[in-house]
Amino acid sequence: MSTIIDVENTYTSGVYGKRPVAIVRGKGALLWDAEGREYIDCAAGHGVANIGHGRPEIAAALAAQAQRLITCPEIVYNDVRAQLLQRLIEITPEGLTHAFLCNSGTEAVEGALKFARLATGRTGIVATLRGFHGRSMGALSTTWEKSYREPFAPLIPDVKHIRYNDLAAAEAAITEQTAAIIIELVQAEGGVHVPQADYLAGLAALCRERGALLIVDEIQTGFGRTGALFACNHYNLQPDILCLAKSLAGGVPMGAICLGQRVMESGRITKGAHGSTFGGNPLACAASLATIDIFEREQLAPRAAALSTQVFERLRSWRSPLIREVRGQGLLIGIELTKRVQPYLEALCERGVLALPAGPTVLRLLPPLVISEEQINRALDIVADVLG
Numbered sequence: 001m002s003t004i005i006d007v008e009n010t011y012t013s014g015v016y017g018k019r020p021v022a023i024v025r026g027k028g029a030l031l032w033d034a035e036g037r038e039y040i041d042c043a044a045g046h047g048v049a050n051i052g053h054g055r056p057e058i059a060a061a062l063a064a065q066a067q068r069l070i071t072c073p074e075i076v077y078n079d080v081r082a083q084l085l086q087r088l089i090e091i092t093p094e095g096l097t098h099a100f101l102c103n104s105g106t107e108a109v110e111g112a113l114k115f116a117r118l119a120t121g122r123t124g125i126v127a128t129l130r131g132f133h134g135r136s137m138g139a140l141s142t143t144w145e146k147s148y149r150e151p152f153a154p155l156i157p158d159v160k161h162i163r164y165n166d167l168a169a170a171e172a173a174i175t176e177q178t179a180a181i182i183i184e185l186v187q188a189e190g191g192v193h194v195p196q197a198d199y200l201a202g203l204a205a206l207c208r209e210r211g212a213l214l215i216v217d218e219i220q221t222g223f224g225r226t227g228a229l230f231a232c233n234h235y236n237l238q239p240d241i242l243c244l245a246k247s248l249a250g251g252v253p254m255g256a257i258c259l260g261q262r263v264m265e266s267g268r269i270t271k272g273a274h275g276s277t278f279g280g281n282p283l284a285c286a287a288s289l290a291t292i293d294i295f296e297r298e299q300l301a302p303r304a305a306a307l308s309t310q311v312f313e314r315l316r317s318w319r320s321p322l323i324r325e326v327r328g329q330g331l332l333i334g335i336e337l338t339k340r341v342q343p344y345l346e347a348l349c350e351r352g353v354l355a356l357p358a359g360p361t362v363l364r365l366l367p368p369l370v371i372s373e374e375q376i377n378r379a380l381d382i383v384a385d386v387l388g
């Protein structure tokens with residue numbers, strides 16, 4: 001394993017802090033390193049592997065499509081892309097009628113910001129403290145964490161951040177110059193913060209009243225993570241723009257920007273307004289269709305909701321001076337500690353559990369939605385032991 005680590009360390013950019021393991025194989029919710037050690041995956045590739053690792057259905061879809069056609073830019077039509085566009089509009093929240101396909105979460109946010117400015121003719125963007133929306137310059141402008149943002153200033157102008165869950169702050173910030181507000185329905189990377197139900201309804205009403213668009217970033221909460229297929233479903237929320245990525249294509253890089261009537265009726269989303277070489281490629285579309293089949297066949301969203309009830313019941317029964325609060329929704333789990341989380345992440349890795357941070361003091365657990373009760377309970381046994 002040290003050879004793999006040495007080689008990667010020799011040539012990689014150095015921007016990532018890495019656990020000293022080389023993961024080489026996965027199946028379901030389990031991963032194995034180069035020395036054959038098994039890990040229970042509570043990171044799911046930053047919330048990508050909702051359907052689990054090593055799925056034969058995805059491998060088969062990729063192999064079949066790769067033999068037919070891997071790339072097909074949107075200068076022509078394509079059968080698999082047409083099927084996916086239709087399927088995506090069928091399964092996403094009501095009111096979304098069209099979609100732009102891209103290749104990552106940050107790209108979905110970049111495009112969403114462009115479409116919002118184009119459709120409204122306005123420039124103002126409102127985002128939230130602790131929000132995370134990506135690291136490319138436009139998306140980064142809406143991401144809150146100063147250490148991510150400030151080294152790259154000046155970013156795009158006319159972006160302001162307001163307190164999450166604070167409707168009065170939104171009323172003060174959203175004006176007739178506001179193109180859109182962008183929001184996560186659980187602030188994940190920023191510390192696992194869940195919205196109050198009336199907050200979202202208030203935001204949506206405010207946007208309609210003032211002609212601004214509601215962009216919902218479900219890059220992490222989408223595809224069953226919160227116990228519904230989309231977190232919007234919990235609140236019957238109809239976004240004007242919905243950003244998707246991560247689990248959209250079962251682990252294959254893909255993003256999507258779903259667009260509602262208020263965007264399309266503007267008549268300003270015209271030819272040449274945006275584009276992407278790889279966006280909508282048949283390989284990713286085939287993987288996404290196979291992924292959506294799995295969500296529907298295995299009912300992964302309700303499964304996550306059921307498992308979530310057990311997990312939070314157990315977590316909330318823990319009494320540890322180290323635990324300040326347990327938060328989350330579905331299988332997007334945050335355990336806020338009274339100390340920095342990094343040493344506990346390292347200890348968990350040594351004990352065979354891969355987990356994530358969500359800010360400096362929050363332990364984030366994002367298991368694949370296919371994790372078994374035995375596996376999640378074994379992982380929680382280890383978390384309980386490490387948190388003492």
Ligand SMILES: Cc1[nH+]cc(COP(=O)(O)O)c(CN[C@@H](CCC(=O)O)C(=O)O)c1O
Pocket residue numbers: 046104105106107109132133134135184188189217218219220221245246
């Ligand atoms: C809500 C959200 N929006 C946008 C993105 C950007 O997606 P992408 O361009 O495909 O990475 C992410 C990544 N979330 C991970 C951040 C990774 C990083 O630090 O960068 C995460 O939750 O850790 C999100 O969680």
